[in-house]
Amino acid sequence: MTFGKIFNRALFVSIDDRTLLNGEKMPKFLIVDDSNMLRNMMKYALSEKGYSNITEAEDGVDALKKANSTVFDIIITDINMPNMGGFDLIEALRKLPAYTKTPILALTTENKDDIKAKGKAVGATGWIVKPFIPEQLLKAVTIVLSR
Numbered sequence: 001m002t003f004g005k006i007f008n009r010a011l012f013v014s015i016d017d018r019t020l021l022n023g024e025k026m027p028k029f030l031i032v033d034d035s036n037m038l039r040n041m042m043k044y045a046l047s048e049k050g051y052s053n054i055t056e057a058e059d060g061v062d063a064l065k066k067a068n069s070t071v072f073d074i075i076i077t078d079i080n081m082p083n084m085g086g087f088d089l090i091e092a093l094r095k096l097p098a099y100t101k102t103p104i105l106a107l108t109t110e111n112k113d114d115i116k117a118k119g120k121a122v123g124a125t126g127w128i129v130k131p132f133i134p135e136q137l138l139k140a141v142t143i144v145l146s147r
Helices: 038-046 060-069 088-094 113-122 134-145
Strands: 005-006 010-013 029-032 054-057 074-077 105-107 124-127
Touching: 010 029, 029 038, 038 134, 054 060, 060 074, 060 088, 074 088, 074 134, 088 105, 088 113, 088 134, 105 134, 124 134
Parallel strands: 029 054, 029 074, 074 105, 105 124
Antiparallel strands: 005 010
């Protein structure tokens, strides 16, 4: 067995094993944003924290297709995207039995109370306003994964 890096006192098995040494499964992430740069920023922040099982989608249509073929443990999505936006994606995911309780974080430039209320109404678990700093994203991920 080969060992990877130590992150926050948790020792991870090699990336290919997708399992923490304490036996817990490495969470599967789906990150959804029409901006390749923002997807890369999210992926980098998550990988620096030790998360390696990360799938990317460029819009809601792409994300829904991937969510129907793989069950993810957490989804982070933009709201304003072409083809299918984040609200429609969240609503569609919440109708699928595998995603009724899955944490879904909205990462968006929208910060108005009525827009946040709509996000909550369709099933968003949390809301992070862009631009974000990696620590904000990681804190939100840690909170929702611990529930």
